Amino acid sequence: MADTSRAPRRRYGTRPTMKDVAARAGVGLKTVSRVVNGEPGVTDDTVRRVRDAIDALGFRRNDSARVLRKGRTASIGLVLEDLADPFYGPLSRAVEETARAHGALLIHGSSAEDPERERELVLALCARRVDGLIVVPASDDHRYLEPEIAAGVATVFVDRPPGRIEADVVLSDSFTGAREGVAHLIAHGHRRIGFIGDLPRIHTATERLRGYRAAMAAAGLETDEGWVSLGSTDPGRVRAAARSMLAGPAPVTALFTANNRVTVTVVRELGGRTRPVALVGFDDFELADLLDPAVTVIAQDAARLGRTAADRLFRRLDGVNTAPGTTRLPTRLIARGSGELPPA
Amino acid sequence: MADTSRAPRRRYGTRPTMKDVAARAGVGLKTVSRVVNGEPGVTDDTVRRVRDAIDALGFRRNDSARVLRKGRTASIGLVLEDLADPFYGPLSRAVEETARAHGALLIHGSSAEDPERERELVLALCARRVDGLIVVPASDDHRYLEPEIAAGVATVFVDRPPGRIEADVVLSDSFTGAREGVAHLIAHGHRRIGFIGDLPRIHTATERLRGYRAAMAAAGLETDEGWVSLGSTDPGRVRAAARSMLAGPAPVTALFTANNRVTVTVVRELGGRTRPVALVGFDDFELADLLDPAVTVIAQDAARLGRTAADRLFRRLDGVNTAPGTTRLPTRLIARGSGELPPA
DNA sequence: CTGAAAGCGCTTACAG
């Protein structure tokens, strides 16, 4: 492809540099640097001359060069599952606000729940020399990050723990939340309760399943294996799972759904039925209170997850060097109606 | 703040460089560069020696240095209003996918609808020398971007046009969409229709208001000024506006809400009322079909907005140099019930 | 108060 064929191709060489500013202002390079960075020790008159040259030339400092020299990039990377998932909106926003307060930019990417894609993205961010990383893991083996962490890339995992390395983690207490949600259904008279969750390799999915089993066991209830379904959040898969649990001679009378994507699909599936089925979902979601019945949920605070992870990261970047630790944030049961329906 | 007080402070000098790899492999710097970049003309044996050295040292190329030399950063900036707004989730995701297909990373920031914050963010991205920018404007004056665009930063505005500069823009057809939505209410017998919109300085707000007025005028209907309310999407403000239009001796019988934030708040306000009020909202939103009544909307395709803007940007980056243009994407009326209610 | 020199870690342009 001939590059010469098209019109004025952008060229970075086109941009004025500090050297150009210095020449025009009739001062040394270092003086321009002082003015640009607001360092003291420059006469008012010199400052003015430099400023005039900057304006005349339309100079803007090239931070790529600055970064190379200074070591720090003042940017952090955020890798999560899917930018479009409403759960990650408030989380991202909270990370962004914290980064902003620290003067850092945010580089963002989605792993799409693909371990290889997570790895590529994370390593690309390391090559850009982000100061730190916040990662919602898709992979279950993060040993590939060891050299990066050793080289100084501060790393905090959020929503799920990393695999096979020690690092800071910020989680919601999925086990306790799920156990309480299922116990709530049991308290309302249910004995046959289904569990529909996410892929079994996702930590939150197995933790929530563990919570389900713990609640059932604590109440002395048997769990039929047909009542448990783990898999992708694809609506077809989830609807089939729900239909199967609700069919047959001894159908479940209540469902526990392990994340917001699953809950929304199950709400749609239940909408077409006459016999009421009780439902408690993990994760709150917009308009849950306006559905009929309104949906009882185990809410986690996505913004707080993000804020806590970012605070941890920037504390590390400020030089705090304690051992890596896990923070587990509490969940909250919000009873709205669907979880208080009696068994049919 | 003494820097010496804390434990092993990360130092970039710590990282191995190409020079270190070259020394260890017993080759020249340029040979390492060739291997790292997969350039041809290196013996298999030399490649192996270099690879071994890379692995032994845990070398990862510093892209900051590369960027400085090459000019291109292989990153683009995306500035929007609020990362946590569900409308921008699919848009961001679409931009990300396109960027990924072109090997570029995404630097993301929210303007929070603050013109000054937009400007700071955009200029910070320019200083990082992003190759291009996709911006949902909060400001109504983008002349500050002129020197950057002249210096070669490809720029595409999305969702709203820029102020006082010529540039590529990708929009939904807000005027036509709103006009059709209001005409739909009129077709179902309504004569007194309220309009609740966003801040008047936001282009989409005024375009949608224009659509409302056009539909009313086309039907020969008077518009009482008490039926129009523009302002922030703060729920208190929106609820008060709705209450006021629904009070008095000649209340409105239908409402047109000009974006998803406003619609959701109005749905809550109407939920507490006995007399049915018809509603059409601009923007589709999750679960709109499951509410009672299900909400009729003018849907825009947020993912397509993002994809179109990103395609345009990368075409520019590939050297296409046509005049800046505006793309207007169609909207789609989805009738679900709330917009088909007859006047009370 | 001011500036010349060296260097951050790569790639480019060239020579062998």
Place this chain on the structure above:
DNA sequence: CTGAAAGCGCTTACAG
């Protein structure tokens, strides 16, 4: 097939 030199645009460490 391989490498030494120069340079990208800044900041650092120093000297005056």
